[in-house]
Amino acid sequence: MSTSTAAQAPSVSRRTSTPMAASTVSMRWNWFLLALTAVVGALLPFILTPAELSVAMRVIIFALMGIGWNMMSGFGGMFSFGHAAYFGIGAYTTAFLLLDVGMSPWLGMIVGMAVATAAAVGISYLALRYKVKGAYYALSTFAFAEMLRLFVMGNDGLHRTLGFTVPVLQGDNWGMFQFSADSPNYFWIGTGFLLVALIVSMVFLRSRAGRFTIATRDDEMAAAAIGIPVLRHKLTVTAISAAITAAAGTLYLQFYMFVDPEIAFGHAVSNNAIITAVLGGVGMLWGPLVGAIIVAPLSDLVAALLRNPPEWLALLSGQSGLDIVIYAVILIACVLVLPKGIVGTIVTRSRK
Amino acid sequence: MAQSPAASLTPSAPAPNAEAPARPKRTYNGPSPRTLLVTLAMVVTASVLAGVVSGSVTVLFQALITGLLTGGIYSLIAMGLTLVYGVLHIINFANGAMVALSMFLTYAAVSGLGLHPYMALLITVPAMFVLGAAVQGTLLNPIMKAPIHTQLLVTIGLALAIENLLLMIFGPTPLSVELPGDHGVSFLGASVDLSRIYAFIGALVLVALLWLVLHKTRIGTAIRSVAASPEGSRLVGIDVKLIYVLTFGLGAAATAAAGTFVSTFTTIEPTAGSVFNLTAFVVVVLGGMGNVPGALVGGLVVGLTEQLGGLIFPGQSPLLTVFVVFLIVLFAKPQGIFGRAS
Numbered sequence: 001m002s003t004s005t006a007a008q009a010p011s012v013s014r015r016t017s018t019p020m021a022a023s024t025v026s027m028r029w030n031w032f033l034l035a036l037t038a039v040v041g042a043l044l045p046f047i048l049t050p051a052e053l054s055v056a057m058r059v060i061i062f063a064l065m066g067i068g069w070n071m072m073s074g075f076g077g078m079f080s081f082g083h084a085a086y087f088g089i090g091a092y093t094t095a096f097l098l099l100d101v102g103m104s105p106w107l108g109m110i111v112g113m114a115v116a117t118a119a120a121v122g123i124s125y126l127a128l129r130y131k132v133k134g135a136y137y138a139l140s141t142f143a144f145a146e147m148l149r150l151f152v153m154g155n156d157g158l159h160r161t162l163g164f165t166v167p168v169l170q171g172d173n174w175g176m177f178q179f180s181a182d183s184p185n186y187f188w189i190g191t192g193f194l195l196v197a198l199i200v201s202m203v204f205l206r207s208r209a210g211r212f213t214i215a216t217r218d219d220e221m222a223a224a225a226i227g228i229p230v231l232r233h234k235l236t237v238t239a240i241s242a243a244i245t246a247a248a249g250t251l252y253l254q255f256y257m258f259v260d261p262e263i264a265f266g267h268a269v270s271n272n273a274i275i276t277a278v279l280g281g282v283g284m285l286w287g288p289l290v291g292a293i294i295v296a297p298l299s300d301l302v303a304a305l306l307r308n309p310p311e312w313l314a315l316l317s318g319q320s321g322l323d324i325v326i327y328a329v330i331l332i333a334c335v336l337v338l339p340k341g342i343v344g345t346i347v348t349r350s351r352k
Numbered sequence: 353m354a355q356s357p358a359a360s361l362t363p364s365a366p367a368p369n370a371e372a373p374a375r376p377k378r379t380y381n382g383p384s385p386r387t388l389l390v391t392l393a394m395v396v397t398a399s400v401l402a403g404v405v406s407g408s409v410t411v412l413f414q415a416l417i418t419g420l421l422t423g424g425i426y427s428l429i430a431m432g433l434t435l436v437y438g439v440l441h442i443i444n445f446a447n448g449a450m451v452a453l454s455m456f457l458t459y460a461a462v463s464g465l466g467l468h469p470y471m472a473l474l475i476t477v478p479a480m481f482v483l484g485a486a487v488q489g490t491l492l493n494p495i496m497k498a499p500i501h502t503q504l505l506v507t508i509g510l511a512l513a514i515e516n517l518l519l520m521i522f523g524p525t526p527l528s529v530e531l532p533g534d535h536g537v538s539f540l541g542a543s544v545d546l547s548r549i550y551a552f553i554g555a556l557v558l559v560a561l562l563w564l565v566l567h568k569t570r571i572g573t574a575i576r577s578v579a580a581s582p583e584g585s586r587l588v589g590i591d592v593k594l595i596y597v598l599t600f601g602l603g604a605a606a607t608a609a610a611g612t613f614v615s616t617f618t619t620i621e622p623t624a625g626s627v628f629n630l631t632a633f634v635v636v637v638l639g640g641m642g643n644v645p646g647a648l649v650g651g652l653v654v655g656l657t658e659q660l661g662g663l664i665f666p667g668q669s670p671l672l673t674v675f676v677v678f679l680i681v682l683f684a685k686p687q688g689i690f691g692r693a694s
Contacts (some may be wrong), residue, residue, distance in 0.1 A: 130684070138443070150669040
């Protein structure tokens with residue numbers, strides 16, 4: 001995105017596409033927003049009803065997926081269309097290790113993150129090695145996720161299409177990552193994950209490696225020419241991205257206690273990760289969280305509105321599918337009206 | 353850099369480097385004889401392997417026939433997709449939903465107006481052409497220079513909207529369209545439905561028609577010119593935005609024809625098209641993105657791979673083999689089996 005705008009206004013476009021450029025001011029903002037997220041995350045369970053809290057939980061899962069996607073595609077410049085693969089690997093590894101080996105989901109999560117990272121680095125290495133780029137790269141990630149879904153659906157050890165159900169334990173059990181249904185612990189843990197993911201992103205983007213990564217995204221030729229090890233930085237950012245997404249998978253599993261191939265590797269998962277990040281702002285640290293706050297509750301809001309419709313909407317009540325139609329219309333409208341995403345637009349405006 | 357989405361879509365961007373993605377410069381770059389031979393040899397090897405594993409000639413023969421016929425359907429569905437990608441460089445994710453929409457239009461024409469299913473083509477093709485042109489004109493033309501994910505999200509939104517509108521209007525009950533006089537015919541021990549044979553012929557006719565439109569008409573020449581260089585086309589006075597609109601309309605019309613043919617032998621439901629979505633992408637990449645005749649061959653290869661893979665690896669989803677082949681081809685020959693390196 002830098003190339004097309006750079007011709008007209010180099011200085012502006014550099015700044016908007018690399019949020020770390022205006023460093024000290026934005027760093028202070030980042031720490032402030034981080035603290036705000038922590039406070040809000042800590043207090044929300046006292047304010048919301050259990051039903052609302054489960055929507056908030058979905059916001060966190062979406063945000064984590066979006067942050068993962070944004071790392072690789074927003075900052076790394078490699079458009080992934082198959083982040084369901086890493087989400088699914090996280091969820092399935094944890095579920096498999098929990099049910100067949102009896103391993104605690106905490107450990108399972110670490111293993112899942114490691115497996116997802118290995119898979120992501122492997123596939124990205126192949127793609128970069130063989131110079132699969134642009135739309136072809138996007139389709140190769142898509143195919144990878146689909147392959148995993150089909151593999152799981154045909155594998156007896158992974159219960160084919162039935163998926164895994166996490167056995168219910170009595171009471172709260174920190175060791176097994178399981179709490180009673182309306183316990184706020186899930187949300188607090190999720191907030192913790194979110195904070196860790198955000199801090200990891202911030203630290204990485206501020207580091208030498210992160211700056212090199214963004215330089216590589218903006219101009220790979222130039223970056224390689226001044227001696228930046230392009231491949232290594234691309235693989236690093238891919239690894240971080242996959243690990244965050246896999247953690248989201250484990251969080252999903254432990255919260256909903258169930259996972260099947262469609263939930264884990266389905267195409268909707270990749271879509272959600274992309275939509276969340278794009279709506280908030282691609283290549284923006286806070287984009288995915290803002291996007292998730294809008295995307296995750298959308299279908300619930302529409303569904304709730306249609307259950308008790310106001311007078312003029314009465315003829316639409318009880319129509320299945322309408323919530324998704326509205327979701328789709330909002331999605332298209334947002335993309336057309338706010339091409340830089342919400343955070344991207346705000347940042348651009350405030351710098352003018 | 354090359355995959356920074358905007359760069360690969362902005363025509364004015366300087367060619368980044370020598371190994372830039374092999375973006376097809378022409379809508380036609382036909383399969384070379386050598387690659388055709390190699391592909392054929394691999395298909396023969398796979399057939400022999402499948403025959404040995406299954407241990408029955410009849411089973412193998414049935415698989416080959418089914419594979420070819422299914423492959424024809426895949427080609428049909430991928431045709432519009434590859435045309436749109438070749439000219440507009442948009443991965444049209446709504447392609448599957450448009451197939452479903454065309455199926456429902458066929459159903460409505462057959463059950464409501466009492467038409468013969470194939471006569472419904474007279475309704476679905478123009479209707480979808482208008483719809484496609486409208487989509488391009490209103491939604492996609494303003495964002496032609498935006499990053500790849502912007503266009504992708506619009507087509508995803510479109511797919512969701514179409515599928516769920518169909519769900520709202522027609523309900524979740526699966527429907528079907530009966531082709532008068534359709535029955536299974538036996539061919540050297542393999543049984544085949546007539547409707548599938550017609551669909552296969554339909555695929556061949558459609559390729560021929562598209563080829564004629566692209567190569568023998570002024571509009572087609574303009575479309576190919578825009579695919580090769582939008583800037584250059586603008587300089588010689590071609591209305592590039594109009595060509596985009598016409599191309600998307602043409603792609604949608606091809607998809608409409610596919611939907612009508614397919615509706616005679618599949619259950620019609622809102623998600624019936626997106627089942628083909630995945631396969632259609634594979635076909636498009638195998639054939640070389642933007643390569644219309646390539647899509648025909650790619651479809652046949654995918655159809656055969658699916659059937660033979662099902663025989664060689666029983667118990668696994670046949671599509672799995674397709675995706676493995678897809679990834680291998682993507683890495684080994686990213687411009688598609690039948691694409692040529694630029």
